[in-house]
Amino acid sequence: xxxxxxxxxxxxxxxxxxxxxxxxxxxxxxxxxxxxxxxxxxxxxxxxxxxxxxxxxxxxxxxxxxxxxxxxxxxxxxxxxxxxxxxxxxxxxxxxxxxxxxxxxxxxxxxxxxxxxxxxxxxxxxxxxxxxxxxxxxxxxxxxxxxxxxxxxxxx
Numbered sequence: 412x413x414x415x416x417x418x419x420x421x422x423x424x425x426x427x428x429x430x431x432x433x434x435x436x437x438x439x440x441x442x443x444x445x446x447x448x449x450x451x452x453x454x455x456x457x458x459x460x461x462x463x464x465x466x467x468x469x470x471x472x473x474x475x476x477x478x479x480x481x482x483x484x485x486x487x488x489x490x491x492x493x494x495x496x497x498x499x500x501x502x503x504x505x506x507x508x509x510x511x512x513x514x515x516x517x518x519x520x521x522x523x524x525x526x527x528x529x530x531x532x533x534x535x536x537x538x539x540x541x542x543x544x545x546x547x548x549x550x551x552x553x554x555x556x557x558x559x560x561x562x563x564x565x566x567x
Contacts, residue, residue, distance in 0.1 A: 452496045463488040 467484035470477040
C-alpha cells in the first residue's frame with residue numbers, strides 16, 4: 412500500500428501530501444532525455460494506418476469491384492496517420508501547419524505487371540460428360556438385351 416494512502420500509525424507519516432516521488436530521492440535532478448517520445452497511441456495509430464494501407468494494396472491487386480475501393484482506403488490510411496495524438500498536440504500548440512491539403516494515398520496498380528498469362532494446356536482425353544452419356548446408353552441397351560433374351564426362353 413502506498414504511504415499517502417495508509418492510515419496514520421506512529422510517526423511514519425504525518426498525513427500531509429507526499430513531498431517526493433516514491434522511486435526518486437528528494438534531490439534527484441533527472442530530466443527528459445531530449446529525444447522525441449513515441450507514445451503507445453502513436454504506435455497504435457501507425458499500425459492501424461499500415462494495416463489499412465496493406466488492405467488497400469491487396470484490393471488494388473485483386474481488381475474488379477475491390478480495386479474501386481482501393482483508392483478511398485489509401486486516402487483513409489493517409490488521414491489516419493494525421494490523427495496521431497502527438498501531431499494533434501503539435502497542431503494545437505501551433506508547431507505544425509493546420510491548412511494542409513489532403514494527401515493522396517499511394518495505391519499499387521490494379522492490373523498485373525508481369526504481362527499476359529500463359530494459355531492453359533489443352534485437355535487430354537474426351538469430355539467426361541460424353542463418356543458418362545455413352546456408358547448410360549450402353550447400360551440401357553444391355554438391360555434391354557438381357558430382358559429380351561429372358562422372354563425368349565421362359566423357365567416355367
